[in-house]
Amino acid sequence: MRWSQSLIPTLKESPADAVASSHILLQRSGMIRQLGAGAYTYLPLGFRALQKAVAIIREEMDAAGAIELLMPAVQPVELWQESGRYHAMGGILMELRLGGDKHAVLGPTHEEVVTDIARDLIKSYRQLPIVLYQIQTKFRDEPRPRFGILRTREFLMKDAYSFGTDLEQLNRAYDAMFEAYCRIFDRCGLPYVVVEAESGPIGGDSSHEFMVPCDIGEDAVIQCAACGYAANRERAEVGTEPSPIPPPDPSAPAPTAVETPNRRTIDELCQFLQVRPEETAKLLVFLADGQPVAVLVRGDHEANEAKVRRMLGATILEPADAETIERVAGAPMGFLGPVGIRIPLVVDRAVARVPRLVVGGNALDVHLTGVIPGRDFPIDRLADLRNAEPGDPCPRCGSPLAVRQGIEIGHVFKLGTKYSCAMGAEFLDEHGQAHPMIMGCYGIGVNRILAAAVETGHDKDGIVWPLSLAPYEVVLVPLQVHNEAVLDLTATLERHLTAAGHDVLVDDRDLRPGVKFKDADLIGIPLRVVLSERGLKEGTIELKWRNESAPRTVAAEEAVAAVLGELKSAHEAHRSRCEQRRHARAAAQSG
RNA sequence: CGGGGCGUAGCUCAGCCUGGCUAGAGCGCCAGCUUUGGGAGCUGGAUGUCGGAGGUUCGAAUCCUCUCGCCCCGACCA
Numbered sequence: 001m002r003w004s005q006s007l008i009p010t011l012k013e014s015p016a017d018a019v020a021s022s023h024i025l026l027q028r029s030g031m032i033r034q035l036g037a038g039a040y041t042y043l044p045l046g047f048r049a050l051q052k053a054v055a056i057i058r059e060e061m062d063a064a065g066a067i068e069l070l071m072p073a074v075q076p077v078e079l080w081q082e083s084g085r086y087h088a089m090g091g092i093l094m095e096l097r098l099g100g101d102k103h104a105v106l107g108p109t110h111e112e113v114v115t116d117i118a119r120d121l122i123k124s125y126r127q128l129p130i131v132l133y134q135i136q137t138k139f140r141d142e143p144r145p146r147f148g149i150l151r152t153r154e155f156l157m158k159d160a161y162s163f164g165t166d167l168e169q170l171n172r173a174y175d176a177m178f179e180a181y182c183r184i185f186d187r188c189g190l191p192y193v194v195v196e197a198e199s200g201p202i203g204g205d206s207s208h209e210f211m212v213p214c215d216i217g218e219d220a221v222i223q224c225a226a227c228g229y230a231a232n233r234e235r236a237e238v239g240t241e242p243s244p245i246p247p248p249d250p251s252a253p254a255p256t257a258v259e260t261p262n263r264r265t266i267d268e269l270c271q272f273l274q275v276r277p278e279e280t281a282k283l284l285v286f287l288a289d290g291q292p293v294a295v296l297v298r299g300d301h302e303a304n305e306a307k308v309r310r311m312l313g314a315t316i317l318e319p320a321d322a323e324t325i326e327r328v329a330g331a332p333m334g335f336l337g338p339v340g341i342r343i344p345l346v347v348d349r350a351v352a353r354v355p356r357l358v359v360g361g362n363a364l365d366v367h368l369t370g371v372i373p374g375r376d377f378p379i380d381r382l383a384d385l386r387n388a389e390p391g392d393p394c395p396r397c398g399s400p401l402a403v404r405q406g407i408e409i410g411h412v413f414k415l416g417t418k419y420s421c422a423m424g425a426e427f428l429d430e431h432g433q434a435h436p437m438i439m440g441c442y443g444i445g446v447n448r449i450l451a452a453a454v455e456t457g458h459d460k461d462g463i464v465w466p467l468s469l470a471p472y473e474v475v476l477v478p479l480q481v482h483n484e485a486v487l488d489l490t491a492t493l494e495r496h497l498t499a500a501g502h503d504v505l506v507d508d509r510d511l512r513p514g515v516k517f518k519d520a521d522l523i524g525i526p527l528r529v530v531l532s533e534r535g536l537k538e539g540t541i542e543l544k545w546r547n548e549s550a551p552r553t554v555a556a557e558e559a560v561a562a563v564l565g566e567l568k569s570a571h572e573a574h575r576s577r578c579e580q581r582r583h584a585r586a587a588a589q590s591g
Numbered sequence: 592c593g594g595g596g597c598g599u600a601g602c603u604c605a606g607c608c609u610g611g612c613u614a615g616a617g618c619g620c621c622a623g624c625u626u627u628g629g630g631a632g633c634u635g636g637a638u639g640u641c642g643g644a645g646g647u648u649c650g651a652a653u654c655c656u657c658u659c660g661c662c663c664c665g666a667c668c669a
Contacts, residue, residue, distance in 0.1 A: 012618060013603045017662045109669060143667055514629040
């Protein structure tokens with residue numbers, strides 16, 4: 001491709017409203033252009049990079065035995081009412097009014113449609129297991145699109161759905177998808193980590209997220225440097241402290257009630273009473289399947305609703321409203337405490353280790369100081385009920401945990417029979433008995449692969465694409481576009497490289513060398529080949545990889561072989577890195 | 592949805608507080624000359640419903656009201 005014939009509008013200055021480096025660089029390099037909040041055009045260069053990611057995903061999904069199809073984005077609203085998600089999706093579902101009184105939704109995901117296909121077209125255990133996938137545009141009315149292409153209202157997703165007769169088939173499909181995801185992200189050159197994820201009410205430890213650690217990531221990843229434990233913050237367990245909980249001091253004075261007028265938050269309370277947040281505890285009231293429950297966590301900690309829900313064995317857990325709280329606790333929010341509370345009380349383990357607590361007094365404008373866990377309120381229902389914090393002990397090895405931001409690029413999930421039961425997707429077994437299919441779902445955010453690649457691959461001059469995602473592998477830069485020798489060799493190189501199956505961009509613009517170098521760096525093409533009058537006089541051309549600081553010269557006569565050789569060895573090196581990682585995974589599995 | 596910020600040329604911004612020349616600069620774009628290995632110089636040129644509507648005023652980019660859009664923080668996030 002000739003640069004002058006494409007549309008590559010590079011910018012010298014950063015767009016004013018971009019904050020994330022991927023957003024800035026993708027715009028500056030002329031790869032994307034914003035149309036509205038969370039809506040971006042992929043210009044020719046950006047589209048090529050996106051298609052590179054798509055091709056890698058497709059190859060690995062096919063290799064893993066998944067079958068590609070394409071489902072519609074416009075979906076009948078009735079399908080969503082049937083699964084019960086019409087309301088459960090909240091505000092992110094985009095609705096359309098069609099002719100007459102017909103309504104449709106734009107698919108934010110495709111469990112409903114694919115389950116509808118399965119129930120109509122799959123009837124026998126002989127057709128199972130099967131994994132269906134598509135690469136298709138999803139629509140979600142995100143309350144807050146952010147960071148360029150990281151969170152948008154319209155995005156490209158690879159979504160796969162597995163159907164099986166039993167748990168074993170589900171587990172096999174899950175493992176196959178998990179491995180395919182590792183290969184995909186290895187091939188994309190992304191520094192990802194796999195973390196245990198919160199899987200909602202359905203399955204235990206049956207969900208993993210693929211995260212790329214990076215500062216603008218919207219998810220918090222908990223990691224243990226010592227043993228490699230990694231989990232989403234929503235999911236991460238907090239290890240137990242090695243020392244036993246000290247018994248209450250029998251000689252300590254009884255709790256003291258203190259006036260705390262209008263001090264409702266932990267901050268206000270700590271300032272007023274001159275105590276630290278870790279010496280306080282806050283009482284939260286939830287409705288567990290409709291029944292009020294009190295949860296006590298330390299003032300500086302955050303309650304984790306999923307952990308509370310699991311501990312109580314509840315299906316639905318929601319924060320109680322202000323009226324319910326006053327009714328069951330006898331005090332308004334901000335003054336609740338565990339002493340004398342009349343609803344079931346569960347306590348986070350960290351609370352029990354605080355010798356003397358400040359808690360709410362269950363009366364307006366009153367708190368209690370000198371409250372002793374186990375003496376002044378029961379601690380027989382202790383559990384891990386909070387979000388992990390940096391420094392907390394690892395649940396596996398006890399070393400201190402660290403927290404990092406991460407971009408979620410993939411998610412694998414065991415669904416079970418949620419949709420097959422709700423929508424009647426059943427198969428007949430060899431005895432003619434009907435059973436619901438066991439499902440799994442597996443998603444990759446394709447646009448996020450690009451965002452993550454740029455976030456983790458750039459320098460002060462611009463993007464540094466991995467070879468596998470770069471819109472072009474090579475950029476040929478003839479410095480004098482009117483010199484015949486320079487032009488001839490450029491054309492020869494372009495012809496041979498293209499014939500060998502490489503993507504070549506030729507910067508044929510009649511511009512000063514500095515501009516061409518700056519632009520080549522900005523758009524991040526991995527291999528740059530400079531052809532100049534000066535060089536050709538000496539019989540040389542220049543090669544430079546984007547991540548190298550200085551170019552090297554090569555004899556002009558050997559230009560074609562040299563460039564082909566560079567590309568070949570780079571591809572081979574990348575392949576062997578991917579292979580090594582694959583072997584390491586296999587060894588870890590069998591070991 | 593709550594809080595904050597911003598809308599002036601393709602991009603970055605000045606002008607607004609304190610209303611008044613023909614609405615400006617740099618980059619980019621077009622033409623010409625010079626230049627040609629890390630975002631060149633000079634000369635000439637094109638490009639604006641000053642986000643939109645209403646109001647105040649002799650007069651509004653500037654003041655007031657409403658409204659739309661965008662960004663950031665938070666809430667939310669199958």
